[in-house]
Amino acid sequence: MNSERSRLIGIAYRMLGSYSDAEDAASEALLRWYRLTDAERDEIDVPRAWLTRVVGRICLDLLGSARVRREHYVGQWLPEPVRALATGDDGTSDPADRVALHESVGLALLVVLDSLSPAERVAFVLHDAFAVPFDDIANVLGRTPAACRQLASAARRRVHDDRRGPSAPDTHDRVVRAFVAAAAGGDLDALVALLAPDITLVSDGGGRVSAARNPVRGANRVARFVLGITVKSTDL
Template sequence: MGTQCEPGEARLDPGLSVITGERRQLINLAYRLLGSLADAEDAVQEACVRWYAMSPRQREAIESPGGWLAKVAGRICLDQLRSARARRERYVGAWIPEPLPDRTEWWEGRPGGAAADPADRVTLDESVGMAFLVVLESMTPAERVAFILHDVFRYSFAEVAEIVGRSPAACRQLASSARRRMRASPAPAMSAARSSDVVRDFKQAWEAKDIAALIGLLDPGATALADGGGLVDAAIHPVVGGEQIARYLIAVAGKVPRQTILERTVNGRPGLVVQHAGVTTSVIAFEVVGDRITRCWAVRNPEKLWAWTA
């Protein structure tokens, strides 16, 4: 990566103390825009590089370094989203956003430097839930940027327009279109405690290879998606139906008999982490409605599991 925005440099650059204070906000913004913690870190880092590419006089002329960085990071993310659409058309199987661990789990086994990791700077709320991020993937890049900036981070449409490169009225329409997509794919709010009970029962049934119990925990119309990125074995197409998902999971468990299944927080909600020989091989997020699981997202692409590897 390029130049780091380090707190120690604030003594040399009066504007850097503001930039350092904005870094958490920038990571939060970029992760929601890109659905990838690694790409979010790179986008924010690139914004810092562009800041230091300017002369001291140019930097001093900027009234709000944090606001300037947010605009630059937003434009970088928009460019990445546009190029990502073409890349994802060639992606092998389903593309699922990069799963995010809880900050306490990110720290485990990472003495020294853990506090500097980007996951520690991402606020976990409903806007990083897997269901929310998956709906964002259905939006155009401009819709996604306008919606996240305005509805989640409360930027004015005039500010959004500067980033998207359209008029404030056009950005208002983009955000409105994005809201319609959200309303068409509602994610019912379940208490974390109740969801945790269902996910725990699911884990125990999977470990016991109890197909009847698994079917009972899965909605009859449940859908499961797996993201292997063509790098590891994963179902290319969605697995639809509670019984079909249960049988698929039992078959997977039979292929890897010594796997370990752990309860973890995935994107702020109860989820599971699958490990083999101490290496994380899958991170699974769930949508729970009532007492049953309606959707499962299993990320197996090792390039998306770096935040889960000690």
């Protein structure tokens, strides 16, 4: 069941934007499977599909409660990036779990997904990312297949409209290196030159590191904020 747990974590992470919550959701789905009697398991034609439906329902419930929690969250909330996905080394997570989180699950996409309603997000993730039929999604959401198709379509349009195309790898690396060098060197003018004039910075320290409680707008203000937190981090 290790590979199945990895797949369930991949589904849940895309829905919840939190790796720890995704692990909990996957574990709960598997626990419900093991709680079934042998006779009940024999009645399930496709265990993989059953587990997908169960983890989908768990995530749907968690998404509803998460929205309530975030209303009382201090500052801006951002999805939890999976550091292990980028570095391949977190010292704790099972490597098989990390494989389930494809490189396409970037923070930018998770931010867009978080703007969807819980039902839209579940329908979109299950259908577009994991090719789950709308008949099965209907069982998760308690709606008709046609309604689920409309939810996924609306989510797809939102994702398409909000996402910008990725930059070329060499361009991305060059800009990142220049940004890091300017921040480390305290070069305000260089930082401003690298940023779009209408940039908006949203940060979430998770209660552990410095972050702005409200969005920071404008190249000059963002650059000054970056320099400020860079100085604080080097002084620690």
